[in-house]
Amino acid sequence: MQNVTLPIMTRLNLLEETRFEKLPVTVYCDKQTAAVQVAARIATLIRDRQQRDEQAVLGLATGATPVGVYAELVRLHREEGLSFRNVVTFNLDEYYPMPPTAPQSYVTFMNENLFDHIDIERANVHIPDGTLAPEEVAAFCLNYERQIEEAGGLDLQILGIGRTGHVGFNEPGSAPNSGTRLVTLDDLTRRDASRDFGGKEYVPRKAITMGIGTIFKAREIILLAWSGKKASIVKKAVEGEVSGEVPATYLQLADNVEFVLDEDAAAELTRFDKPWLVKDCAWDEQLIKKAVIWLSNTLGKPILKLTDEDYNAHGMAQLVTERGPAYNINIHIFNLLQHTITGWPGGKPGADDSQRPERALPAQKRVIIFSPHPDDDVISMGGTFIRLIDQGHDVHVAYQTSGNTAVWDDDVLRYVEFAIDLETSLGRDASQLRNVYDDMRAFLQHKQPNQVDTQEIRNVKGFIRKSEAIAGARYAGLADDHIHFQALPFYESGKTAKNTVTDRDIELTMELLQLVRPHQLFVAGDFADPNGTHIVCFNIVTEALRRLRQTEAWTEDCWVWMYRGAWHEFQPYEIEMAVPLSPQEVLRKRNAIFKHQSQKDTPVFPGDDAREFWVRAEHRNRETAQQYDRLGMANYEAMEAFVRWQF
Numbered sequence: 186m187q188n189v190t191l192p193i194m195t196r197l198n199l200l201e202e203t204r205f206e207k208l209p210v211t212v213y214c215d216k217q218t219a220a221v222q223v224a225a226r227i228a229t230l231i232r233d234r235q236q237r238d239e240q241a242v243l244g245l246a247t248g249a250t251p252v253g254v255y256a257e258l259v260r261l262h263r264e265e266g267l268s269f270r271n272v273v274t275f276n277l278d279e280y281y282p283m284p285p286t287a288p289q290s291y292v293t294f295m296n297e298n299l300f301d302h303i304d305i306e307r308a309n310v311h312i313p314d315g316t317l318a319p320e321e322v323a324a325f326c327l328n329y330e331r332q333i334e335e336a337g338g339l340d341l342q343i344l345g346i347g348r349t350g351h352v353g354f355n356e357p358g359s360a361p362n363s364g365t366r367l368v369t370l371d372d373l374t375r376r377d378a379s380r381d382f383g384g385k386e387y388v389p390r391k392a393i394t395m396g397i398g399t400i401f402k403a404r405e406i407i408l409l410a411w412s413g414k415k416a417s418i419v420k421k422a423v424e425g426e427v428s429g430e431v432p433a434t435y436l437q438l439a440d441n442v443e444f445v446l447d448e449d450a451a452a453e454l455t456r457f458d459k460p461w462l463v464k465d466c467a468w469d470e471q472l473i474k475k476a477v478i479w480l481s482n483t484l485g486k487p488i489l490k491l492t493d494e495d496y497n498a499h500g501m502a503q504l505v506t507e508r509g510p511a512y513n514i515n516i517h518i519f520n521l522l523q524h525t526i527t528g529w530p531g532g533k534p535g536a537d538d539s540q541r542p543e544r545a546l547p548a549q550k551r552v553i554i555f556s557p558h559p560d561d562d563v564i565s566m567g568g569t570f571i572r573l574i575d576q577g578h579d580v581h582v583a584y585q586t587s588g589n590t591a592v593w594d595d596d597v598l599r600y601v602e603f604a605i606d607l608e609t610s611l612g613r614d615a616s617q618l619r620n621v622y623d624d625m626r627a628f629l630q631h632k633q634p635n636q637v638d639t640q641e642i643r644n645v646k647g648f649i650r651k652s653e654a655i656a657g658a659r660y661a662g663l664a665d666d667h668i669h670f671q672a673l674p675f676y677e678s679g680k681t682a683k684n685t686v687t688d689r690d691i692e693l694t695m696e697l698l699q700l701v702r703p704h705q706l707f708v709a710g711d712f713a714d715p716n717g718t719h720i721v722c723f724n725i726v727t728e729a730l731r732r733l734r735q736t737e738a739w740t741e742d743c744w745v746w747m748y749r750g751a752w753h754e755f756q757p758y759e760i761e762m763a764v765p766l767s768p769q770e771v772l773r774k775r776n777a778i779f780k781h782q783s784q785k786d787t788p789v790f791p792g793d794d795a796r797e798f799w800v801r802a803e804h805r806n807r808e809t810a811q812q813y814d815r816l817g818m819a820n821y822e823a824m825e826a827f828v829r830w831q832f
Contacts, residue, residue: 202464205424205455207437210444212451216411219445220253223343223407227258228267230341235271242273242333244342244400245299246353247291250409251343255299262303269305273336275329276312277344277353278394281322281367283315288635289381290315313365313393322393326365330399342403346410348418349373350431354394361435363396380715380790383635397435406442408433410450414713419446420453462500468507470521475758476501477518478816487817488519522818525763530569530827531578531705542762542829543705543744550704552580553697557709557722558588559654560781563661564798565750566707567774568766568806569825574662581701582658583669585694585722586676587647591789594629594638597645601625637680647672649783656780660773669697675721686721694729702739706730710747710755710828715790723747727830734832745830751798754805755826757812762829765821766806775799 203210213219227243234241245251261267276291285292292312300310311332317325333339344352349371355363356371369391379385400406410419422433423444436442448457456463461476480499481488496505496514508514524540532538534548552573556562562570562582573580601622608615625642632638638646651670658668673690675683708727712720727745734740746762749755766774778799779785785797794801806823814820 202456204463208423208439208442208444210423210446210451210454212446212448212457214448216253216447219409219411219447220251221257223409223445224254224257224261226407227254227341228261231267231269231272234340235268238271240271240273240337242275242336242338242340244339244395244403245274245276245295246343246345246409247276247278247294248345250345250411252298254343254409258299259302269303272305273309274305274311275333275336275339275395277342277400278392279313279315280389281313281315281317281391281393283389285312285315289378315393322367326367326393329365329395333399333402339403341405341407342400344400344406344408346408346415346418346422346433347371347374348377348414350418350422350433352397352400352408352433352436354392355397355400355432357430357432359397359429359432361401361429361438362398364399365393365395367391367393381635384789387634397432401435401439404441406436406439408436408442408444409446410444411447413449413452415450416453419444419450420455420458423454459500461504465503468504471758473504473508473514474518474521475756476504477514478758481816482812485815487815488515488522489817491515519817522757522813522816525760526765526813526818526824527762528572528765529576530762530764531573531576542827547704548577550578551701552578552705552707553701553703554580554582554707555709555722555726556582556584556654557714557718558586558591559584559650560588560657560778560784560798561709561711561719561751562654563657563774563777563781564802565709565711566748566825566827567657567661567777567802568770568823569707569748569764569827571661571770571773571777572764578705579667580663581667581669581697581703582654582663583671583697584651584654585671585673585725586718587643587670587672588650589638589643589646589677590680590716592646592649592783593789594632594642596649596783597642598622598626598629600645600649635680637678643677650781653781653783657777660777660780671697673722673725675725676718683716683718683721686725690725691729691732694725695733698729698733698740699737703743706743706745707748707827708745708830709749709751710830711749711752713752719752731832746827747830748825748827750802750805750825752794754809755828757809757816759828760809760826762827763809763813764825764827765810765819766823766825768822771803771806771823775803778802 213222231241276295279291283290287293295312313329314325346352349357351374354368354370356368356374375385375388378388382388421431425431425434427434427437451457459479460466466472477488480491480495480501483499484495491511493505493509493511496502496511505511525542527542530543531550532543532545533541534545536545538545554562554570605615605618605622608618621641628639655668671693673693675686675690678684708723709719710723730740806825809824809826810821813824
């Protein structure tokens with residue numbers, strides 16, 4: 186990239202905008218664009234060294250974050266002739282113990298994502314050895330450092346960032362001068378890795394990692410971070426105080442570091458999250474709403490009690506000057522929030538709907554609730570689900586996936602044992618079922634972590650989730666012919682890693698939409714689920730709608746509402762429809778969730794939140810209501826929140 190000398194005022198404006206940030210940050214619109222740019226920088230380094238007949242020494246990272254960079258490097262090799270003959274690589278880390286042939290090993294990862302597809306000399310590839318005897322580890326680590334020095338040092342180190350703030354596997358407590366060594370992994374790090382291993386109990390407790398001191402010696406350091414899951418730790422690393430509790434903050438002390446982020450990962454940085462604190466803003470309605478709610482919460486005052494002085498003292502003088510006085514702003518935002526509250530999520534018949542989140546007509550709407558897993562519907566919007574039925578709407582529910590990876594193995598045996606006893610009690614021959622049971626039990630006794638279940642076991646797990654979903658939907662008041670099980674093909678891999686979405690997934694969704702021709706769709710907008718199923722299912726529904734809009738007029742009158750709740754909740758400034766729940770409705774929602782017995786107590790994929798799903802849902806719904814109360818709205822028992830998605 187060509188260096189450009191910026192005018193003095195432009196440089197000052199940039200400094201003002203980033204004054205909370207203690208190291209350089211570059212933000213791209215999405216991770217694909219960022220990955221291409223970073224790969225181009227790596228390619229430039231490699232080619233520059235080739236022209237000088239020198240080696241390029243790269244420090245490489247693993248995990249989901251750098252995959253796009255490696256894919257672009259492979260493309261550059263195949264399509265543009267980028268050679269890696271002069272490249273030497275050193276990987277940051279490896280689990281310990283870990284055989285190199287294991288699916289979870291970083292040797293496997295690097296081969297599958299990069300090395301098997303380029304012309305690098307294998308002798309130039311260095312990855313920590315996870316097969317060493319314990320007494321050999323210390324000597325190996327010293328030699329790893331020596332090999333880096335003999336190669337001339339790292340020209341460029343690529344990093345990711347863990348949610349503990351680790352870089353490499355330098356967990357909280359790591360020293361800034363640490364070298365390559367054996368470390369103990371943080372519990373959160375092991376939980377994050379549990380999906381790849383088939384459970385946290387199978388994740389190694391230790392790893393060999395380059396130290397922070399080793400990383401600091403690199404001539405250039407680029408840390409990559411994508412998605413909202415990383416936003417919180419990115420903010421700490423970029424804006425927080427240097428601390429061993431967040432090892433990535435040590436990078437603030439480096440002269441040669443840059444954070445490369447997508448917009449979601451950058452979302453909590455002050456210049457994006459609270460821009461009024463760093464610069465003059467273009468005040469649109471959404472930003473005003475967010476800022477006023479922030480001010481209200483910061484001061485602990487209801488919106489209608491905020492004063493001009495409050496605005497001026499908290500970086501919002503420009504807003505008062507342009508849109509004030511404060512009283513007018515307060516009334517406007519209060520009314521916007523008030524108008525999001527409705528007890529009629531399908532629209533209130535015969536009422537003026539100009540200030541309501543949903544249309545009054547048609548009075549009885551056709552509705553589809555799309556549920557990625559067989560319990561997302563009642564967990565996330567069970568109260569609204571029940572109320573839509575109670576208010577006479579023609580409600581359908583579509584369970585997009587079987588959810589068969591999220592059932593414990595011993596539940597399979599228990600249900601099949603029940604089936605055998607039932608057959609026997611009815612005087613029927615259960616010998617064939619016993620044979621299937623014996624095969625299942627033999628398989629499960631020797632099942633390896635993350636091993637794909639047999640088709641019979643997967644079927645039973647799917648049947649368990651299906652029966653629970655039917656029970657929950659029936660409890661909500663739904664007729665059986667309005668309960669749809671799509672079993673979208675992308676999910677049916679038997680593994681936590683799913684297949685690629687195909688046209689068949691979209692076509693199945695289009696067929697259901699054409700059958701019902703809904704006025705309302707409810708879709709999961711909760712994209713923090715551990716396996717990433719929600720965002721895939723959301724994209725399938727929206728793509729199906731896009732295709733139908735080209736030919737079918739009814740889609741113009743189909744509104745799409747996003748719900749959350751299983752993993753996190755919308756913030757008050759985002760909410761466009763808030764459905765209050767009475768204490769009795771909270772209990773009805775809880776009972777609907779209870780029908781999903783396989784997901785109670787300790788589910789297979791609990792995520793970071795140790796609470797049961799029904800507890801999470803109630804607490805989040807109650808907190809949403811309490812936030813509205815603190816802002817000066819009516820005090821409800823609980824609220825379910827929705828945001829409208831538009832083409």
